[in-house]
Amino acid sequence: MIGTPIFDVFSTLLAGVNHASRFNDGGALAAGAWMIPVVPMVMAFLIVFFGKRSPWKGWVMATGTMLFVAIYGMALFLMNLVEGITYQGSVWLSDVGTTAFGVLNVEWGWMVDGLSIMMYFLVGVVGVLIFWYARGYMEDDVRYTWFFASFTLFAGGMLVLVSAPNLIQLIVGWELVGVSSYLLIGHYWEEHQNSSAAIKAFMTNKVADVGLFVGAIIIGVSVGSFRFSEILGVVEGESGDSTLAKYAFWAGLAIFIGAMGKSAQFPLHVWLPDAMAGPTPVSALMHAATMVTAGVYLIGRLFPFYMNDLFASDVRTVIIIVGAATLLLAGLLALVQDDIKRVLAYSTLSQLGYMTAAMGAGAYTAGLFHLFTHGFFKALLFLGAGSIIHAVHSNNMSDMGGLRKYMPRTFWTFLIGSFALAGIFPLAGFWSKDEILASIQYDASHGGGAVASTVLVVAIIGAFVTALYMTRTVYLTFFGKYKGDAHPHESPKTMTLPMVGLTIGAVGLGALNIPGITTWFTDSLAARFVAPGDHHATSIEWVLAIIGTAAALAGIALGYRLWHRDAAIQRDRDTFRIPVLYPLLENKYYIDDFYMGNIIRPVRGPLARAVDWFNSHIIDSVVNGAGYLARGLGKTVYLFDQRGIDGVINVSGFAASFAGGMLRLFQTGRVQHYAIMIFAGTVFLVVGLIIF
Amino acid sequence: MILTDWFTMPENFVYSAIGVTMLATAYRVVTTRNVVHAVLHLVAALAASAALFLLLGAEFVAWTVVLVYIGAVIVLFLFGIMITRAPLGVETELSHPRRIRIPAAIVSFALFLVIGSTMVGAFKDDVIEPAPQGTMEFGITxxxxxxxxxxxxxxxxxxxxxxxxxxxxxxxxxxxxxxxxxxxxxxxxxxx
Amino acid sequence: MLINQFLLLGAALFSLGVYGVLTRKNAVLVLLSVELMLAAVNINLVAFDRYFVDTEAAGQVFALFVITVAAAEVGIGLAIVLLIFRVRKSANVDEFDLMKL
Missing domain, CATH: 1.20.5 (Single alpha-helices involved in coiled-coils or other helix-helix interfaces)
Known part of the structure; x- marks a missing residue:
């Protein structure tokens, strides 16, 4: 937009010109984009210190920050639609110097290209609506200001991650997201299960992070740089005999394991449902715009690396299988949950499976488009669930029912969100899901083979399952008779207006990328230094669109058949049970049990026993030995005493009592006793230093 | 510098007197059985340190010690003693029993030996230049x-x-x- | 005058202060002993200042800073002792053994 008259913006937008050949550097707007990650990070700390005194106890600061990011993101998004921006700003923090594998520099920078602009837009717009909503939802919270501080840090960490032009900064953002998610999931830490959910999320992510570190180190060492532009430059150069090509499979796999952790792919998904312990706005932001999108984003960022046959293209088979497994298994799990947030959590897992499968099928645009639209309607669904929870004071759908009459605005927005999620024409979810199906089909006929064909079937079944569980949720929540004890009421405007805002996104954003008609989203994502090299549909695949929609409608119909009657006869809870499958689903495929029984307990048990053994054998024997020594000394003293050697008696009696006294000094809880040890230690160290 | 030379310098007489006073009063601060006496001994020890500063030509520091420490801080201590109802008069329970006093003594003596030997090893016979005859200004800040x-x-x-x-x-x-x-x-x- | 005569005096005073800190039961007396340690540091600072003939009198300036900080420390320290005394009805450091928990 810089240098482009505003009229041209619209005329270019309307003309839909393919601008792929004329990327520019974005001018001052891109050069100033460093503010996008920096402002939230700084603001998070300012809220900690000054939040309580500022208007609305820090809410204004937090939401203002997100509003800034949203506006900046929108401006960049619009400009990118018109002209296509590729810009990379950087500040060289230090020159670490020549290492074994070349010159290593630590760089802080900001990437402004199609992919990161899409994420700025998503985080900013969804973020500001969720922050707005959180004011109503968190109103009575004791740690209100602290919540907004860590919430801002959460968004800021995600922005650091997406603005990273190199793997090191990406890891910094990655860990910031991890640690702030820990803070937020454990926000209600007074209850033990919440804090252990936070620990579970953190630890599961840490396990996956090892993969990211290994992958980043392999890539960094073999390329000699951690910058994406240089890594992908090597990939673009197609030198099959480069060091990177040799290790590409393992590097790609390791990085994907990292992505599996953050994006909660099977079997590292266990943390995400438990992460529902956090406040609902956290779940909304975490599922829609930050955290879980990070893994998909990372694969998108390194996409040419995964596309190129000389590099990690074999990993894509793993990716598509993991994605397909996640989308189906998690979708089935969503069918049996009673906690409404858990239904949505498993639904997120399932949708992330779609994105991952699309990435695995080589569909960069389709995967990220689904990420984008999903961000809006999933945030909407979470905010709706939060509104319901706010009204009935329970997470369980067995305490809900019939809420349609009490909360009409929540009902309608939630219903639209559900339809968008189920992929009903013409909502946003329809277009993105359809594009994924089309891409997988393309992959099946272009080298993906039987795997991709199977995944296509799985994805269609997934669409059916999605519609089924969303229908169930809507019926159990909004229809039938109210089963709870509270007095449900419509939520205040601060909560319903953001939901309306997200509804607009969930309805309209599909128009950004209608195959064959609008290519705005495709074009804007294509603005990158190294072309992603994917295939995207250029016309609507009518057959697939009809099959997908039919699957969704079949799901809705079956759901109607099963739960409408249920709602009508007003059972206490849903009675639909499939014999073998149900226990399996109820126990989450026994994966948590497996982890607990085969990994955590075997490690924790021996570790605890080893510590115990060390404690009882080594430490105790040292203490006992010293005790024996003192007693022996005492006996000796006694002997001397018996012999009546007066002078010696006093000295050794003193020695015995001193030895006993020293032993008792170790843990008394009194500061002075510790001070004695500190000074003695100092003397000991200095003497040691002088002697040696 | 041999010991007799050291003893013939007049300022060292002053130094010895101040040093002995200071150590004696400081010892009383940490051992006395009367709280108020401990504070008064601290006054004496700090006054001695002020005298030492004067000997070293640091006038301003010396008077600051007198004003701030002896004037203000000591009063604060006396208030603290009164408010916390520390036992006035002789009190045997002010220090820990011998079980702790002896290791503490050993540790602090070892600390003294370590610091002292380091200092002696580092500066040996180095001398602080005395004021040359007739130039009183030298060495006074x-x-x-x-x-x-x-x-x-x-x-x-x-x-x-x-x-x-x-x-x-x-x-x-x-x-x-x-x-x-x-x-x-x-x-x-x-x-x- | 030898520099060491001052430094040794400082070391002795410091050690006495340490001894006091370690052995005194009454919290006010512990603070008194800390003052002794700070005085010892001041002696060292001024002696070094004089020894190195510093034109900017850095040692003395820092001795002044130490005095100031010591005053602040006494104020806060006595306030804390007072607070503990109110809660525990005693200024006896023996009874502050919460670190054992």
Whole structure:
């Protein structure tokens, strides 16, 4: 937009010109984009210190920050639609110097290209609506200001991650997201299960992070740089005999394991449902715009690396299988949950499976488009669930029912969100899901083979399952008779207006990328230094669109058949049970049990026993030995005493009592006793230093 | 420098007198069985240190010690003693029993040996230049010089210290303030 | 005058202060002993200042800073002792053994 008259913006937008050949550097707007990650990070700390005194106890600061990011993101998004921006700003923090594998520099920078602009837009717009909503939802919270501080840090960490032009900064953002998610999931830490959910999320992510570190180190060492532009430059150069090509499979796999952790792919998904312990706005932001999108984003960022046959293209088979497994298994799990947030959590897992499968099928645009639209309607669904929870004071759908009459605005927005999620024409979810199906089909006929064909079937079944569980949720929540004890009421405007805002996104954003008609989203994502090299549909695949929609409608119909009657006869809870499958689903495929029984307990048990053994054998024997020594000394003293050697008696009696006294000094809880040890230690160290 | 030379210098007489006083009073501070006596001995020890500063030509520091320590801090201590109802008069329970005193003595003596031997090893026979005959100015730091140094070279630490003092003031008030209990505030309420 | 005569005096005073800190039961007396340690540091600072013939009198300036900080420390320290005394009805450091928990 810089240098482009505003009229041209619209005329270019309307003309839909393919601008792929004329990327520019974005001018001052891109050069100033460093503010996008920096402002939230700084603001998070300012809220900690000054939040309580500022208007609305820090809410204004937090939401203002997100509003800034949203506006900046929108401006960049619009400009990118018109002209296509590729810009990379950087500040060289230090020159670490020549290492074994070349010159290593630590760089802080900001990437402004199609992919990161899409994420700025998503985080900013969804973020500001969720922050707005959180004011109503968190109103009575004791740690209100602290919540907004860590919430801002959460968004800021995600922005650091997406603005990273190199793997090191990406890891910094990655860990910031991890640690702030820990803070937020454990926000209600007074209850033990919440804090252990936070620990579970953190630890599961840490396990996956090892993969990211290994992958980043392999890539960094073999390329000699951690910058994406240089890594992908090597990939673009197609030198099959480069060091990177040799290790590409393992590097790609390791990085994907990292992505599996953050994006909660099977079997590292266990943390995400438990992460529902956090406040609902956290779940909304975490599922829609930050955290879980990070893994998909990372694969998108390194996409040419995964596309190129000389590099990690074999990993894509793993990716598509993991994605397909996640989308189906998690979708089935969503069918049996009673906690409404858990239904949505498993639904997120399932949708992330779609994105991952699309990435695995080589569909960069389709995967990220689904990420984008999903961000809006999933945030909407979470905010709706939060509104319901706010009204009935329970997470369980067995305490809900019939809420349609009490909360009409929540009902309608939630219903639209559900339809968008189920992929009903013409909502946003329809277009993105359809594009994924089309891409997988393309992959099946272009080298993906039987795997991709199977995944296509799985994805269609997934669409059916999605519609089924969303229908169930809507019926159990909004229809039938109210089963709870509270007095449900419509939520205040601060909560319903953001939901309306997200509804607009969930309805309209599909128009950004209608195959064959609008290519705005495709074009804007294509603005990158190294072309992603994917295939995207250029016309609507009518057959697939009809099959997908039919699957969704079949799901809705079956759901109607099963739960409408249920709602009508007003059972206490849903009675639909499939014999073998149900226990399996109820126990989450026994994966948590497996982890607990085969990994955590075997490690924790021996570790605890080893510590115990060390404690009882080594430490105790040292203490006992010293005790024996003192007693022996005492006996000796006694002997001397018996012999009546007066002078010696006093000295050794003193020695015995001193030895006993020293032993008792170790843990008394009194500061002075510790001070004695500190000074003695100092003397000991200095003497040691002088002697040696 | 041999010992006889050292003893023939007049300032060393003064030094010896001050040093002995200081050590004796400091010893009494840490061993006496009377709280008020401990404080008064501290006054003497600090006065001795002020005298030592005068001997070293540091006038301003010496008078600051007298004003701040002996004038203000000691009063604060006496208040502290009175408010915490420390036993006035002879009290045998002021120190820990021998079980702790002896290791503490050993540790502090070892500390002295370590510091002392390091100092002796480092500076050996180095001498602080005495004032040459007839030039009394040499070796004496004028208050004006200290002031210039504080407000030019060390102005930032000075400002930091002033903030620290303010923070300590506020902190002490906040800590020591007695929050009115409910009955008390109700009582004042009815009085109004 | 030898520099060491001052430094050794400082070391002795410091050690006495340490001894006091370690052995005194009454919290006010512990603070008194800390003052002794700080005085010892001041002696060292001034002696070094004199020894190195510093034109900016850095040692003395820092001795002044130490005095100031010591004043602040006494204020806060006594306030804390007072607070503990109110809660525990005693200024006896023996009874502050919460670190054992």
């Amino acid at each position: 004028r208050t004006a010089d200290v002031g210039q140094s504080i407000f030019q070279r060390f102005v930032i630490p000075f400002e930091v210290v002033s903030v620290l003092l303010l923070a300590a003031l506020i902190g002490a008030i906040v800590l020591a303030r007695k929050d009115p209990t409910e009955e008390e505030s109700e009582a004042t309420g009815t009085m109004r």
